[in-house]
Amino acid sequence: MDHGTRFVIVLATATSVYFFFVLQDGYNCVSNRKIKGFLPIRQVTAKYSTQSVIQNNLYGCTVRMPDKSLLPDNIKEGKTNRKERHLSFPTDYKKSVVEIINPQKYYNICDNIAIRIQARGANGSMKAYGGDYFRIKLFTEKPGYSAVGPDYFFDYENGTYVALFTLRWTGTVRVYAKLVHPSEAVEILNRTTEGSASKVFTFYGEFKTQASDGKNHSEIVICGVAPFEPPMCNVSASQTHGPWFCMYPKNKKLSCKDWTTISMNPNSGKQLQGTLSTQELAVFRRTKVHLNTTLLPSIEVRGTPPNETNLPNCNLPAVPPTIQTNGYFYNNSWRPLNCRVNHFEDDDIGTCLQGKSIHIYGDSTGRQMYDYLQASSRCVSSQNHPYMKSCEKDNLSMQFRFHGPPVRGRQVIPVKTLRYVAEQIDDLEGGPEVIIIFSIWAHFGVPDGTFYRDRLQAIKGAVGRLWQRSPETKVIVRSANTREHSIGGFILISSDWIALQGEKTLRDVFSQDKRFSFLDVWDMTLVQQSKDAIHPLKPTIVQVMDYLLTMICL
Incomplete structure (x- = not known):
């Protein structure tokens, strides 16, 4: 074998993934070792190899498993036990500690950096179990906003968490971490999504x-x-x-x-809140609270920033089976790891959409996309109801249709305006210039994951029948996004944690058929500069739509 050659052989079974490594350049050969949670999903239990696996992407940076110096073996792993959780001592964001495991005076582009979070209770004691929902990113605000999420996030199930990042731009980089929910709140949300709210939220x-x-x-x-x-x-x-x-x-x-x-029912939130004890409600009083990172040493990154001009334009990717970091913000623009996003002015959008028939189905996050395209292309509205919209211009046509019940909102909605998406797909004629976009997630926090899965499976079946009629029809699934958190009972069905569980279901359903394409908004909103909002704010939605238009126009 030539010096410098690297082989990675992957064998997969139904339940396990094994990796065999042959690493030169001074590395010893490593025999097969079982790894749980190797894939770069957002949060995994901390069973890991202590050797590095190198995966090259088109930027030249590597995504690698942490070595012994980043994830030492002397951290004793715990085991989450629901009965051990104590509502009296939930995780406290003020007492929890954030630290850099491998601090250095300087880092280079593509270096790895590991950040550890030690969860503690209000009395300062270390937590004995995991399950907290943290969000963490690296970011720089000037000269333009840059930010990235972790390649890996490990939960040791004993109150210790480690995030591994790849440094992707130069300058002074800072750490931002927030506690979305303590594990005690997650346990309650688990109970909600298991169906306890289905008869209360009416x-x-x-x-x-x-x-x-x-x-x-x-x-x-x-x-x-x-x-x-x-x-x-x-x-x-x-x-x-x-x-x-x-x-x-x-x-x-x-x-x-x-x-x-x-x-x-406007009383549903209070009724849902009434299912919790006073002690249980207390763990929801603060959400998305910032951990103190001001005392961390500065992260100075040197090197040459990556040049994306060598990358191809983004095309329509298949739906991934797991949640992972696939891009980052650089100077206010979203950069996927393996392709280039182009910016579209209004005239560019009108030109791009010429000859196309666009059908958007779902909730108000899909309606936001329709409104953006309709205004930018100057498509003339022929129907402008909040739940049914359509427009035409020359040989361009677009429509938006809301999904069938459940629909949250204070408006009184005529039943005839809420057809189920699968029924509408069965009535649709497809074709090579027909583009279907699904954005269906925000109203499905109740009653449970099975209900949402079954709805998605019905839509998937209808698309399968459409492809039998018109196999060239393009179908894009939009992910969920982070959102603002309300206080009171409504958070029990609208938390980011619930959206995350639904996102896992959505990807599992549609990733089984590679003909479905994917628009990942979740990855983008996790690290956005704007505040979380059910309808992403303008700086973010522009990036979302540029990403979409690059995939369908270039």
């Missing part, structure tokens, strides 16, 4: 009809995804996994076929 349904004598009859009842005690109205769409039930109207002039509107 909606209003109005039933309305006109009798033969001309008199109008109406009644508002409680509706939701969980069945009620009979008598009830089962208004589910079984073929598209749209379970929906309403209490039967007391007015004898009304029947189940008279269901006309849906709206969110």
